[in-house]
Amino acid sequence: MRAHAPGTPGAARAAVQGLSAALRAPGLLLAIVLITIVAAMPFAIAVERPVMDSLAAQPPVPAISASEIDAEWWLEFRRHANGLAATFTPAILGFAAPLETVSALLDGTSRPWALAGPIAVFALLWSWLWGGVLHRFATNTTSARAFVAAASRHFVPMAAITLIAAAFSALLYLSVHALLFDVLYDRVASGLRSERDAFFARVALYLVFGAVLVLANAVFSFARVHVVAGGERRIVGAVVRGWTFVRARLSSTAGLYAIYLGMFAVVMIAYGATELLGGSRVGGWRAVVIGQAFIVFRLGLRLALAASQVKLAAGRQ
Amino acid sequence: MRLLCEWLGPPPHTGITVIDLPWGVGEPGSAQPGIASTRARWIAPVRDMTAERSLIAALARQFWFAADNSDAAFREGLAIYTATRAINRVLEGRNFAAPRFLGGFVPMPIRSLMLSPNLIGPGAPVGEFDEVLMPADAEWRFASAAPGAPARRAADALRTLERVIGWPAMQQVLADSRLRARDGAVTAELLTAVAAEQRGVSMQWFLRELVRSNDIIDYAVGGVSSVPSTDTVRTTVVVERRGSGVFSGTDRPFAAGPAQSFALLVRFLDGHDARAAIDGREQRAEIGFDSVVPAVAVAIDPDEIVLVDHNRINNTWASGAPRDPLGLRMVANWMIWLQNVMLAYTAIA
Numbered sequence: 212m213r214a215h216a217p218g219t220p221g222a223a224r225a226a227v228q229g230l231s232a233a234l235r236a237p238g239l240l241l242a243i244v245l246i247t248i249v250a251a252m253p254f255a256i257a258v259e260r261p262v263m264d265s266l267a268a269q270p271p272v273p274a275i276s277a278s279e280i281d282a283e284w285w286l287e288f289r290r291h292a293n294g295l296a297a298t299f300t301p302a303i304l305g306f307a308a309p310l311e312t313v314s315a316l317l318d319g320t321s322r323p324w325a326l327a328g329p330i331a332v333f334a335l336l337w338s339w340l341w342g343g344v345l346h347r348f349a350t351n352t353t354s355a356r357a358f359v360a361a362a363s364r365h366f367v368p369m370a371a372i373t374l375i376a377a378a379f380s381a382l383l384y385l386s387v388h389a390l391l392f393d394v395l396y397d398r399v400a401s402g403l404r405s406e407r408d409a410f411f412a413r414v415a416l417y418l419v420f421g422a423v424l425v426l427a428n429a430v431f432s433f434a435r436v437h438v439v440a441g442g443e444r445r446i447v448g449a450v451v452r453g454w455t456f457v458r459a460r461l462s463s464t465a466g467l468y469a470i471y472l473g474m475f476a477v478v479m480i481a482y483g484a485t486e487l488l489g490g491s492r493v494g495g496w497r498a499v500v501i502g503q504a505f506i507v508f509r510l511g512l513r514l515a516l517a518a519s520q521v522k523l524a525a526g527r528q
Numbered sequence: 529m530r531l532l533c534e535w536l537g538p539p540p541h542t543g544i545t546v547i548d549l550p551w552g553v554g555e556p557g558s559a560q561p562g563i564a565s566t567r568a569r570w571i572a573p574v575r576d577m578t579a580e581r582s583l584i585a586a587l588a589r590q591f592w593f594a595a596d597n598s599d600a601a602f603r604e605g606l607a608i609y610t611a612t613r614a615i616n617r618v619l620e621g622r623n624f625a626a627p628r629f630l631g632g633f634v635p636m637p638i639r640s641l642m643l644s645p646n647l648i649g650p651g652a653p654v655g656e657f658d659e660v661l662m663p664a665d666a667e668w669r670f671a672s673a674a675p676g677a678p679a680r681r682a683a684d685a686l687r688t689l690e691r692v693i694g695w696p697a698m699q700q701v702l703a704d705s706r707l708r709a710r711d712g713a714v715t716a717e718l719l720t721a722v723a724a725e726q727r728g729v730s731m732q733w734f735l736r737e738l739v740r741s742n743d744i745i746d747y748a749v750g751g752v753s754s755v756p757s758t759d760t761v762r763t764t765v766v767v768e769r770r771g772s773g774v775f776s777g778t779d780r781p782f783a784a785g786p787a788q789s790f791a792l793l794v795r796f797l798d799g800h801d802a803r804a805a806i807d808g809r810e811q812r813a814e815i816g817f818d819s820v821v822p823a824v825a826v827a828i829d830p831d832e833i834v835l836v837d838h839n840r841i842n843n844t845w846a847s848g849a850p851r852d853p854l855g856l857r858m859v860a861n862w863m864i865w866l867q868n869v870m871l872a873y874t875a876i877a
Contacts, residue, residue: 247867255863259855264846266855280854282625282643282654283832291841301625303858303865307636311865312872314629326869333870334877377877406551406570410633417630424876486639487573498640499857502864509871 222466225526229519232348233511239347239358243340243510250336254295254329261296262288294325305498306486309479309505316424317417319388334377338370339363341435341517348518349440349525361439368438371446376431380424387423391416425468429457432517433464436524456524463523471516478508529587532614536591537703540711544590546583556582557659558668559589575637576626577619581659584618585611591706592670594713602716602739604670605682610702611660612683613690616653621646652832655687678742682716684836685738691833692777693727701726716740730779738836743773747790747828748842750812754822763823767792767806767813770842775808775834782809793830797821808834823847 233240265288285301292299302311315322342365343358350357396416400409434453437443443452457464482505533539541562549556549567556567556579564586566579588611592603615623623644626637643654664674671679690698704726705719716739724731737745750766777789789808795801796819804815806828817823828843837843 247870248863251863251866251870254866255859258862259859261841262859263851263855265841265844266852280641280858281651282641283652285641286654286656287840291839298865299858299862300627301638301641302627302636303862304638304640305861307627307629307638308861308865309868310629310634310636311627312868314634316872316876318631322869329866329870330873334874337874373874373877380876401552404551406633409551410570410631413631413633428876483636487637495640496857496860499860499864502861506864506867506871509868513871513875 222463222470222523225463225467225519225523226470226515228522229348229515229517232351232518232522233515236347236353236514238353239344240507240511240514243344243514244507246336246340247333247506247510250333251329258295258299261292262299294323295329297323298326305502306483308502310483313479317420319384319392334373335370338373339366341369342366342439344514344517345436345439345521348521349436365439368444368446368449369435372431372434372438372449375446375450376427379427379431383420383423383427388420391420425465425472426457429464429468430454432520433457433524436517436520440521440524460523467516467519467523471512471519475509475512478505531618532588532591532610535614535699535702536610537706539590540593541590544587546586555663555666555668557585557662558666559586560668561590561593564590569635571634573626573635573637575622575624575639576635577623578626578628578635578659580619581615581623581657584614585657585660588614592714594709595711596713597670598713599715599717600713601671601678602682602719603713604673604679605686605739606702606714607670608660608673608679608683609686612655612657612687613653615657615660616644620644652687652691652835655684655835681742681836682739685734687835688738688775688833689723689734691831691835693723697723697726732779733776737774737776741773744771744838745773745775745834745836746771746838746842747775747806747808747834748839749826749828749845752823752826752845752847756822760818760820761822763794763796763817763819765792765794765815765817765823765826765845767810767815767828769808769811771838773836773838775836777808786810790829790833791831793827794823795825795827797824 265284285299289297289299302308314320339362341362343362346352346361346365347358352358396413399412403409403412430450430453432453433456434443434446434449437452437456438446438449441449441452443449482501485501529539529544543562545563547554547563547565549565551567551570554565554567556565558565564583566583566586568579569576572579585607589607591610592607594603621642621644623642624637624639625641625643626635628635643657661673664677665672669679671677673679686698689701693701701719701723704722705714708722709715709718716735720731720735720739723734746769748768748770750768752763752765754761754763756762775789776787778787780787786805786807787809788805790806792804792806792815793801794803794817798821800819802817802819804817806813806815824847826845829837829840832840
């Protein structure tokens with residue numbers, strides 16, 4: 212086992228430091244949760260109108276019915292919905308929502324173009340937020356003014372890195388994903404005799420593709436860290452430094468991601484279990500609150516990972 | 529199977545072999561005379577009824593095999609209609625939506641979305657299940673079940689007929705039609721004749737307007753206006769027939785007076801409802817209502833009778849209606865899903 216350089220934290224220590232730093236920044240988490248909700252709100256308002264109009268004169272579902280939603284209405288609504296309203300599928304309900312997004316990411320499911328708007332808006336917002344977030348964790352400065360100044364100062368390089376990362380991810384889907392799932396999986400699955408074997412073959416390919424995605428994410432994340440905390444001014448230089456850093460600290464980086472993905476998986480499984488196990492019935496506003504709490508958890512995890520990356524990179528510099 | 533026999537009479541074959549298809553072989557829900565196929569999935573939570581739906585679809589098809597291949601599209605419509613109805617009946621109270629993720633291996637039963645509630649409200653039950661309709665152009669089907677195909681129109685026509693005459697009468701029509709056809713095919717003409725005999729009125733409108741016509745039937749709210757006067761508000765609702773197809777629900781000539789094809793419901797600000805009858809043959813109808821408060825919502829065919837209506841979403845109009853709490857919750861769910869999507873995609877960019 213290779214020893215870490217003096218003062219350089221390992222994956223576990225960086226994870227603990229990152230989680231600790233994120234926990235010490237509840238105001239930052241709250242602000243980012245609010246920004247996320249505000250970013251999603253205009254699109255929800257756009258979807259609300261057709262849903263409400265369509266429901267306004269629906270026959271009432273019996274109060275003691277086992278279902279609160281008229282499935283026939285939903286089928287009819289989906290058949291004629293377009294734009295964002297066309298994404299109004301049963302997968303939006305409860306645990307199906309995060310499961311569907313993870314599944315779509317791993318399967319490379321094509322999305323309606325209408326979703327490009329919200330995703331682009333959110334990517335732009337995060338291009339601005341990254342500068343402030345990384346500055347906050349690199350300097351421990353809690354001032355809102357310093358956050359805004361750093362976010363604004365680093366907006367252009369962050370947006371450029373986001374653009375490069377998006378293009379690179381698209382390239383990965385068009386090449387590696389297509390090769391793994393459209394060619395290799397089809398060949399392997401056709402020779403398998405049981406569904407269980409086919410499932411495990413697919414999981415193995417998810418792990419391979421997931422590792423490639425994680426590697427790419429690590430390179431671009433450390434590129435951002437080098438811009439904000441390392442003073443790197445050139446975009447290409449930052450990406451090269453990100454790559455060099457990840458290559459030099461591959462085991463720590465992989466360990467860090469394994470810890471965070473593990474935490475994500477544990478909470479996902481617990482969330483899923485609340486809806487699947489026994490006679491549980493999570494519906495109504497309670498399901499909405501749990502769903503939003505999961506978003507808060509995801510955002511908290513994103514902040515903690517960013518803080519851990521700052522700590523990991525700081526030990527190297 | 530017992531339920532299907534109660535509804536439709538004895539099956540054409542004395543024994544039916546049920547096959548649990550191995551992975552990667554055949555299509556669940558497929559059927560040959562005397563053979564019904566389904567597939568038990570490896571990951572199948574207790575609330576995932578996919579295999580049951582496929583099996584019911586394959587069993588329901590058994591009743592519509594015939595020695596000759598006449599009126600294949602209508603028989604496919606009968607197979608779709610009876611399978612869908614049997615699924616709703618057999619699985620009532622436990623038929624949850626269960627979309628599959630991660631390559632189709634992992635199901636996620638959604639408890640808040642019951643496809644077949646055990647207490648069916650005044651609306652129509654679910655009329656489409658993937659296990660009944662997919663794959664749409666399989667060789668084992670009597671005819672294509674693709675959207676817009678005559679078989680799909682026939683299935684919707686049969687659902688509409690059930691909404692008009694009620695299930696007890698419909699069940700008798702189906703059973704008597706099979707009895708009358710013996711080993712031959714149940715054609716639309718035969719079923720229409722049986723229905724007419726049973727009800728004592730001509731039912732040619734069913735054949736002419738719903739089954740044999742390809743014209744799109746689409747009723748829509750063309751406009752709503754509320755004009756206040758001294759002590760009342762005059763609300764005028766315009767009902768338009770946008771497609772070239774017609775749903776009359778009667779064979780009486782137009783000149784003999786208006787038909788009561790379906791209802792128009794108007795809901796007012798104070799919560800009370802008013803209804804009027806619409807003649808589906810009219811290209812455009814203007815209906816007036818006097819009330820003390822303005823209308824907030826309008827629905828054509830609120831009882832969901834005309835299930836052949838191409839677009840039932842344009843059957844409603846709302847303005848200033850109290851926001852449906854269920855709708856708000858669904859939009860809130862959608863917003864959380866959107867946040868999940870935004871977080872997922874910005875994680876790889």
